[in-house]
Amino acid sequence: MKVTLENVHKSFPKGKSEKLEVLRDIDIQIKEGEFVSLLGPSGCGKSTILNLIAGLDKPNSGSVKINGELVKGPGTDRVVVFQQGGLFPWMNVLDNVTFGLRIKKMTRQEAEEKAMDALRLVHLGNYANNYPHELSGGMKQRVAIARALVMDPDVLLMDEPFAALDEQTRLILHQELQEIWAKTGKTILFITHNIREALTLSGRVLLMSTRPGQVKSSFTVKAARPRDPSDSVIVHLEKKIMGELEEEMEKVLKEEFGDDYRFKTSAIRDRDHSRMGDHI
């Protein structure tokens, strides 16, 4: 097993004495070379799971292991691609990509060669000397992916990397990420709240329930690659997951807007005027 999470619990302090339980009893196993998506509504703790694996955060109990070894802190065997990319604005593209390699005491020349290879893989070979602000959102994410790949990590962690992009760019990057995965055979954990995205990219989708976050169900996507969104397998799974997600959505919305909230069924019918404004 490449990545193993066993009985992981995580809660954050909320106010003075209260605690917010974010993750309860998480068990996840990811095999070498697997592409797994973690799908769930916002606030279900999926990014927390990623942070635990990345070593940026520690679980309250339970264990997180990579290759059977306990995760003690951040390490270059697990590199993260963040939603906002996290490129350093004071460095050009090439320096951003070589950043991690230079820490590994690699010579500048060797690092730059590797970086250029990675940049060509994401079709940005001509932008090595540009600064991040000169790139579009999609290009920034490509650089972030190159910066992660160049480290040759055991596990690539992706935290909603395409969530901030427009639809067309996202579709293109979906294609490219599939190609990169096929080429490099990396183990990838992909976080998203987009069902279509999860089904297009991954071999397995883990659906999370919310507050406290738990893995609710697991779906193996047995569709041919490159994936076609109109593939009957995908359409069927999409419906199934949508159904399960709706329950979760209702739970979240109730928490946010109060008990009167009904997802799908109209709330107008049983509106009680005497209680108006109670939940504001």
Next chain:
Amino acid sequence: MIVIIAAWEIISKTDLFPAFMWPPLFIPNVPGGPTVFGTLINGLITGQILNATGVTLGRMLLGFVIAIVLGLTFGYLISRYKWIDDTLGFFVTALQSIPSIVWFPLAIVWFGLGFVSILFIVTIGATWTMTVNSSTGFKNVPSLYINAAKTLGSSGGHLVRNVILPASLPHIISGLRVAWAFAWRAVMAAELLGGSGGLGYLLNVGRSIQSMDLVLAIMIVIGVIGTIMDNQVFLRMERSVARKWGTRT
């Protein structure tokens, strides 16, 4: 600008004020009489003003560098440790509100009248504002950059040098700019009171020999140097960072 110069010139030619109080800028009132620019050029040629400028800038630079190092160190500690922020952080805000020349009596008692006292005033004038600016800069480094750097294998000193410092550069530069301005004022005040060479001392000499042409000539030098530092050095630094980051077009 021309109007002001002309007006000054005309007033100096009337008998409104005695010549030593209101010296002419260019055209002497009596043949061979003193003018501000004459004195300025003369002072530059004989080295009187040039030497004084050198002495002042030397002190100033040394104090400034010490202040920057102290400011960055304090700023980092304040941003890093909550308890230091609660104690030193509050103290620094209070200290910042004390004009540095106020320390002068204490400095004279501690270090005697002279170089060290002036250096002390310059340093203390620039340190606190640098501390405040750099700690703001360090505190506002997005955790995204730090997390990204950590997963790429950066930690400790490498993280500070290659991520935290450059990420807070915009704040640090504006800190440098304000610190310079504070130090510049401090060094003048200290030299004016504490003597032993420098432009401030020369100003005091000018006053005691009632030579306002010398005083005005030195004021011009002070103004020119101040403007050059602000426009040519710090503004350029700010612009180049802004261009690189794409925060201004």
